[in-house]
Amino acid sequence: MSTPQTGAGDPRRSLELLWREDGAQEGRPGPKPRFTLEQVVATAIALADRSGVAALNMRAVADELGTGPMTLYRYVPGKAELLDLMVDRATEPSPEDLATVGSDWREHLVLLAEGTWDDFAAHPWLLELNQRRPVMGPGSLTGFDWALRAFEGLDIPARDQNLIITGVMSIVTGAARDHLIADSSDTPPPTTESEWWAAQEPYLVRAAEGGDYPRLAAVTTEEDAWSFHGREAMRFTLDAFLDGIGARWALDG
C-alpha cells in the first residue's frame, strides 16, 4: 500500500556490475549459473513496468524467475544496486534511436528530449527513483554520446555542451514528474493526472476565494490557465531554453 525506495546503492558496486566483462567467467569450476545478470535485470524491469516500483521487491522478482529470494543475491549485491542497473538498462538507447540524428543541433536536442520523455512513459518507475547523482553505466554513456552529436561541427566549448545536455534533461525530467508519474496498476486512485487535480481543486478554489493568494485567484479565473498537459508543457520550457541557447552563440538559421 505504501512505499519503498530511494534510488541508488553503493555506486562502486553498481559501477563494477555495470562495466563487468561478461566473458571473464569461463572455465571455472562449479555449475553454470542458472540465470544471467541481464535476465535478472530484465525481469525486474518488466515487473516494475507492470506493477510499479512499490511492488518491486526481491521476493517478487525471484518468484517471477521461479526461484527463491536469496538466489538473486548471487547476481546482485542488493536491491539498491539492482535499481541502478535497471535505470541504466531502461534508459539505454535502442539501435534505431542511435541511428536517428537531428538535421541540426536544435532538432537533435528535441529528439533527445522526446526520446527521454518516451523512456519515462514506458518506464514510469524511473521517475519514482531517479533521485541522486546519476550512476553512469554503458547505457547512460551511450545515450550521452549520442546526445553529443548535436554539437558536431559547431564550435561550442565542451563545458557548455555538457551544461546544455544537462539542462535539457532537467527540463524533461521536471515536466515528466508533474505529468507522467505513477498510474501503475496497483496504486490506488487518484492516480491519473486528472484525478489528481480533481482531488485538489476544491481546496484550490477555496484558497483562491479567501483573501490570501490574490494573484493565484486572478490566474485561476482564466479558463485555460491549467489546460496544458504532458509533452506540451515540456516543449514550452524546452523551446524557450533552446531559443536562449541559440541566441547565445548565434546558432539560429
Add this chain to the structure above:
Amino acid sequence: MSTPQTGAGDPRRSLELLWREDGAQEGRPGPKPRFTLEQVVATAIALADRSGVAALNMRAVADELGTGPMTLYRYVPGKAELLDLMVDRATEPSPEDLATVGSDWREHLVLLAEGTWDDFAAHPWLLELNQRRPVMGPGSLTGFDWALRAFEGLDIPARDQNLIITGVMSIVTGAARDHLIADSSDTPPPTTESEWWAAQEPYLVRAAEGGDYPRLAAVTTEEDAWSFHGREAMRFTLDAFLDGIGARWALDG
C-alpha cells in the same frame, strides 16, 4: 543502511490535514492533545535535516518527541502523509522571503530559483522524495502566489505564467538533484559530489579510451569540461531559458 521512501501518500488525506482549520477542535470532551500537528511535522523535519531521509522512521520521530510510535498516528494517518506535510512546510516562504521582490520579471524569477535552491540546500531530503505530482498546501500556494508577482503589470497569459514558473522549478530541481543531494550524516561515502565523481572516473576514463563513445572521449579531454558546480550549472540553464522567455514577449530592456 539502505533505503526507504516514495514521496507521497493519499493526497486527499494530505490535503485535508494541510488545509485543516486548527481552531475547530475546542470544547470537545477528552484530554487535550499533548502535541500539535505542527510540532510533529517540525520534529520530523529537524530529524530529516540532521540524519537524512533514510533515518526518518516513525519510531525515531516518536523518540524525538519522547513518546511511542503509535502516538504519531493520532496526528497523521501514516508516514506518507507526514512526508507530504513536511514538504509543504519546508518549502513555505519565510516572511522575509515574501517581502523581497525582484525589480523586474526576470530578477524576480531568479530570486525564485535561488530561493528554491536554498530550500534544497537547507533540506536535502526534499530532493530524495519530491517525486509525484505536487500536493498543494498553504506553503506551496504561498510560494506560488509570490512567484506570480514576477508578471504583475505585464500582459502575459495566465497559462504561460504557469508554464514559466513550472519551467523554472524544473530547472532548479534538476540541477539541485545532480549537485546537492545527500551528504547526510549517516550515508556512507561516496556521499559528497567530488567523492561521487571520483568513484566514477576510472570507468569513464576506460570507456573514453575504448573505441565506443568517441564524442564523449573528445569532450572529456578538455580540461574544464566538468568543472561546473551547483548554482553555476543551475544559472546557466536558467539564464538561457529566461533569454528565450524574454525574447518571446520582447520583454527585454
Add this chain to the structure above:
DNA sequence: GCTAACCGAGTACGTTGTACCCAGTTATAG
C-alpha cells in the same frame, strides 16, 4: 575420480509501518 570452487535455495533475523487494544482523562448533560 578427487578436489575445490561455485551455485540454488531454505531458514531465520532485524527493521519498519501500522492494526488493535485498553486504561486514563476531561468536557458536557443530568
Add this chain to the structure above:
DNA sequence: CTATAACTGGGTACAACGTACTCGGTTAGC
C-alpha cells in the same frame, strides 16, 4: 456532583521486506 461519552497516550503484536547465514549438490581441472 456524578455519570457518560469522546477522546488521548502508548503498549503489544503482526506482516512485509531486505538480507545474513548455511548446507547440500554440481562441475571444471588436476
